[in-house]
Structure formats: C-alpha cells, structure tokens
Amino acid sequence: MRVAIFSTKPYDRQFFEAANCDGKHEFVFFETPLNRETAPLAREFPAVCVFVNDNLNAATLLTLSEGDTRLIALRCAGYNNIDLTIARELGFTITRVPAYSPYAVAEHTIGLMLALNRRIHRAYNRVRNGNFALSGMLGFDMRDRTAAVIGTGKIGALTANLLNAFGCHLVGYDVYENPDCIALGMEYLSLEKALSVADIITLHCPLLPSTHHIIDDRAIACMKKGVMLINTSRGGLIDTQAVIRGLKSEQVGYLGMDVYEKEQKLFFEDLSDVVMQDDDFGRLLTFPNVLITGHQAFFTREAMTEIAHTTLINLNDFEANRPCANNLDLEKLAVIP
Numbered sequence: 001m002r003v004a005i006f007s008t009k010p011y012d013r014q015f016f017e018a019a020n021c022d023g024k025h026e027f028v029f030f031e032t033p034l035n036r037e038t039a040p041l042a043r044e045f046p047a048v049c050v051f052v053n054d055n056l057n058a059a060t061l062l063t064l065s066e067g068d069t070r071l072i073a074l075r076c077a078g079y080n081n082i083d084l085t086i087a088r089e090l091g092f093t094i095t096r097v098p099a100y101s102p103y104a105v106a107e108h109t110i111g112l113m114l115a116l117n118r119r120i121h122r123a124y125n126r127v128r129n130g131n132f133a134l135s136g137m138l139g140f141d142m143r144d145r146t147a148a149v150i151g152t153g154k155i156g157a158l159t160a161n162l163l164n165a166f167g168c169h170l171v172g173y174d175v176y177e178n179p180d181c182i183a184l185g186m187e188y189l190s191l192e193k194a195l196s197v198a199d200i201i202t203l204h205c206p207l208l209p210s211t212h213h214i215i216d217d218r219a220i221a222c223m224k225k226g227v228m229l230i231n232t233s234r235g236g237l238i239d240t241q242a243v244i245r246g247l248k249s250e251q252v253g254y255l256g257m258d259v260y261e262k263e264q265k266l267f268f269e270d271l272s273d274v275v276m277q278d279d280d281f282g283r284l285l286t287f288p289n290v291l292i293t294g295h296q297a298f299f300t301r302e303a304m305t306e307i308a309h310t311t312l313i314n315l316n317d318f319e320a321n322r323p324c325a326n327n328l329d330l331e332k333l334a335v336i337p
Helices: 010-019 058-066 084-089 102-117 120-128 154-165 179-183 191-197 217-221 240-248 279-284 301-319
Strands: 002-005 026-029 047-050 071-074 093-095 146-150 169-173 200-203 227-231 252-257 290-292
Touching (some): 010 301, 071 301, 093 301, 102 120, 102 227, 102 252, 102 290, 102 301, 154 169, 154 179, 154 200, 169 191, 191 217, 217 240, 240 279
Parallel strands (some): 002 026, 002 047, 047 071, 071 093, 146 169, 146 200, 227 252
16 A cells, blocks of 8 residues: 655654565655645555644645545554544544553653753753852752652553652542552542642643643642643643743743644754744743753654554554554544534
C-alpha cells in the first residue's frame, strides 16, 4: 500500500524503513506537516501517516477524502489534532499507537523535576564558565513531598511509581481510579484539592475539550506558593499567559514543559537563526526557573522502534480488511451534531 508519511525527519525514515524491510508498503516521506495547504500531496495515497502537530481539520480531511485517502495512521497516542466528527462523516479509518513507550515519557518527567529542583541545567553552564559558586542553587529533598499526578493512565501510573521510589506522598486526579496507583498508596482527590495540597504537580491527561487549559488562573491560585508544575502531555493543558502570571507572582516556583500549546510553529525544527515571533514563548525563556524541552520525552530508540512496528501492524490490518485493536471508535469519540 502507498503511504504518505508527513512531518518526517531523518530518524523517522530510518525506523520506518527498518520496520518495512520486506518492502510490503511503499512509503513516500514528506518533511512538511499535513494541513489544508499540503493535503493535495496525498492525492491517490490510500493512507497517510501523521504526527502530533499535523492539522487534520475539516478542510484537510475533505481534501484527503477527495483524493481517495481512506486511512489516517497516527504514529502517536493522542488524536486531539483531528476533527473526529468530520472524519466519521467522511468514512475515514483512524489508527494510532496507544503505548509506544510510557517509560520514556515517565523518565523524562522525572528528569525535568530533578533538573529544575537541583538547577542542573544552570550548574552545567556555570561550571563551563568556571563558576563553582553554590549561591542560587539550593534545592529540596523530594522525599516526603506531596506529588499530584493529574491523569493516572499508563504514563501517569509509571510516573507515580517513580515518585513513590523517591519517597513522595502521592495524590491523584482522574475520571477513573487506577488500582496500580492505589496500591502505591495514592489518594484520589478532586482536582482542586489535589492541586492545593501538592508540592509537585505533573500532568498526564489527554487534551480534550474538558481538559483544555485545565491549568488556568483559577487553578494556579489554589496551588501552594512556589509549586513545581510539570507538563509532558499536551501543551493545551496549560494556559500559557496564566502560567506566566503565576511565575511573575512566584505562585509557580518551577515550570518544566516538554510541550507547548502553540508548538506547531516551533518544535521539531531548527530555528536558531530565526527571530522569535512567539512573544509568550520568548517570555517563558526569560525565567530562570523554567525548563523547556522540545517535545522529546517520547524520543528513545525503544519508542521509535515501537511506533514504526505498531504503525506497520495497523497498515497491514487495514489493507487485509482485518479488525485492528488500535482503531479509534469514531462512533463513540465523534461529537454527533
């Protein structure tokens, strides 16, 4: 089957070609993201393969449908970038990779916490400049601190397990309580209560209409002063301007992000020679207690191998007209007018 793969980098090509070593599928790699302007590139491709920042709105989906595309193969877990209602109406099949490496994201989450707490990123630069002073580098013991895990699916549960190993007290918030988290001693609370008691807050919920800007001015106001806030899930969970206000007032003492709500124009590209046009992102970079990575939490060899492998399974199932365990149930997920 011919597959148009969008938003690709050399590493995507490396892992997908290795997974397709038998040449069963014909891959055409496009560096450009998929959106309404680039959708004509997929004409006469039965399938497209897309990533987190591809924009599959109504216009994009209509163009794909007119070009005879029938399968949208997400090489990620989230699907907030697709208009599911229109996809359902146009008869698309949508597959995803639900769990490529939850360990990778959980470990990166802890890495952000440790780097912020012990100022490791700042210490690296100081020592390289011959500055060995410890002023401004004071951290805190994570043991006996209260950590709130917002979203306790696979990644949230693994993060909770790592935090438990540090000796943190665990509280959580989710629509569904995870028995594995309860076994660790996690206490499930309301969102407001969990935010109010936590020294560390880590976000692991999906981006849905109900979770968009779950961290806003009101949420920040109920947090402990000086709280550590970590987001390795989806950028839209945090209202950027609200968190900037929280940093300025020192209500937020530490901010670690691997995602950003307007990352589509920034992440996965080398913009080192370009003037920053995003004023909110530029403002975040001025705070010494903010650490941002460019959506790399997932990026391990194991995860990339699993993404390619699972995507190939999804393509094979679709081509053979077999049931696929990784299909999105659009009847349940799409909002029917």
